[in-house]
Amino acid sequence: MDTGGHEHVIEVTDLRRVYGGGFEAVRGISFSVRRGEIFALLGTNGAGKTSTVELLEGLARPAGGRVRVLGHDPVADRAVVRPRTGVMLQEGGFPSELTVAETTRLWTGCTSGARPEREALELVGLAGKADVRVKQLSGGERRRLDLALALLGEPEVLFLDEPTTGLDAEGRRDTWDLVRALRDAGTTVLLTTHYLEEAEDLADRLAILHEGRIAAAGTPDDVTAAQPSRISFELPAGYFVGDLPPLGELGVCGHEMAGRTVRLRTHELQRTATRLLVWAERAVVELRRLDVRSASLEEAFLGIARDTSRPAQEYVA
């Protein structure tokens, strides 16, 4: 299945998931992930990320639509797909009395072509904890053990459900470095995350899910580009927005004033900031608490999360 030189390792078409009671958690989503790509699924709580990933992992059958992983149906062809994939669930659920080394050994026994246990632990920085019982690990260390186990079979495709939840900033960055290194070595990675910075930094492409549908998709730059940048500052007493140069001339596409604080939105950040500062200099006006902020994935995400009237899916990632 070679499409323009890019093999689609994961293909999802009009996927639906309905739980008992008739609740439709995934409402017809489509996306594909190429070999050697990091793809992030973002979304508010309950948006349908885990429900989707479980279908990709073959843990449940879709109510509609189609999933292909490495060209196979992950449920019907589980015996073919499972040995080539690594899965890190949201909850590891290990026997807590076992040590890290014992847990890894147990998993090695169930994994075909497993890499050496110590190598997997070294990859995630847990080699020094081999003799510690799982119940004594910190939350972040347990996440890293989850990741080590997902990596045991040297998978071609890696599913990571919130891989860095509970990790401190350093642990999170170490995990990003590891995921990037795996991607560079050809592993295809699909991850879910609540950390927008993580998606922005790590993902080659992403989709933002909202209420079971894809509300935005593309590269982090694509998704961010549609958002305005923001400039905020306080005007001195006696000054109002009307005292600024005409907002159209500044390139402003929206504004508000609350107390003395002015917030401007613009798609031409450099032009707006320059003209505003030139005006302030000439008018001898001090813009206190000046804050100039580029459009971000966070803006896009919050815009989607707040917009309850958003229409049905129009995006295909």
Ligand SMILES: Nc1ncnc2c1ncn2[C@@H]1O[C@H](COP(=O)(O)OP(=O)(O)OP(=O)(O)O)[C@@H](O)[C@H]1O
């Ligand atoms: N077994 C189930 N039975 C009924 N509803 C379920 C079941 N599992 C999940 N849901 C519902 O499906 C929706 C999607 O849940 P899901 O766990 O996929 O969301 P998520 O995007 O992963 O959320 P989070 O970010 O909170 O982990 C939620 O409204 C959830 O309550």
